Amino acid sequence: MHVVELRFECFDNTTITAAEKAINGLLEAYRANGQVLGREFAVAFNEGDFKVRLLMPEKSSLAKRYNSPWVNAALAELTTAKLLAPREKYIGQDINSEVSSSDKPSWQLLYTSYVHMCSPIRNGDTLQPIPLYQLPATFNGDHKRVIRWQTEWQACDELQMAAATKAEFAALEELTSTKSDLFRRGWDIRGRVEFQTKIPTYYYLYRVGGDSLAAEKERPCPRCGNQEWLLDEPLLDMFHFRCDECRIVSNISWDHL
Known part of the structure; x- marks a missing residue:
């Protein structure tokens, strides 16, 4: 598993409530598609940005090619909340979790x-x-x-x-x-x-x-x-x-x- 930090920047005036709804909606969509793991996500607000650290199965888990329709709709909702698309910062491999399968299984x-x-x-x-x-x-x-x-x-x-x-x-x-x-x-x-x-x-x-x-x-x-x-x-x-x-x-x- 791998750890990544997402940073959400505001491009116009917004509210904590609007940003919270949009960001949490995206995280839930990612979770429902298996792109991020876990049940709770701590979203921090500091100096005008929102940041969250996530555990993912692979380094490429958030690639657009894996997005579900719900994820794409949630990304579009960020604009309504006056937020830019999240910027990714790769933190590293999680040493306490399992490595995802990369080979086609026989069963x-x-x-x-x-x-x-x-x-x-x-x-x-x-x-x-x-x-x-x-x-x-x-x-x-x-x-x-x-x-x-x-x-x-x-x-x-x-x-x-x-x-x-x-x-x-x-x-x-x-x-x-x-x-x-x-x-x-x-x-x-x-x-x-x-x-x-x-x-x-x-x-x-x-x-x-x-x-x-x-x-x-x-x-x-x-x-x-x-x-x-x-x-x-x-x-x-x-x-x-x-x-x-x-x-x-x-x-x-x-x-x-």
Whole structure:
């Protein structure tokens, strides 16, 4: 990932309210298209300029060729707010985040966790995140539904990791059940990405619990009942099961590893 600073200059008299609305609208459009990462952006005002630092998947993430229709409309709104197009200042590579995938994968998967800000579409050969704007728009011109699904998955993951309230059990049901709303929406996103990219795309189904390691190895695919989905060797040292019919990968319960 890479860090960049955007500077917004005023070309005429404006107001904080107008500038705030225009800048935040652009940042939200960038986020919905996967061009910037994270949920909160600190916009600073000093000596007549507005500045914000952003985390991006690649150095070129804000290139015009990646813009969605919403991003282009938000850029046009800057003029209404009496702001010039943002000037970019490259800060450097973020040493605490993952490197984006630059190679075409042989397969992909939908995978995230509450500690990840990067794209939830991963290269199946390396597990590196694939920038969303590198993919065809999934819904309505960008990827906001993918981002929304990721946010919901991460919220459930954080609840179950905290293990401090009864909400943990509802969260686990969403993460581990093929009958949950979270699975249904994610599996549909997976299918749409596969259809558009023509690359096999799988859904990661989280697994905890179970009676024993032996019982775990014998459990079938929870969607179709496939008894042959246990792999001889785990994929990427993480995924012990793969059902090619259902496009699901999963792990032996973390309680027994």
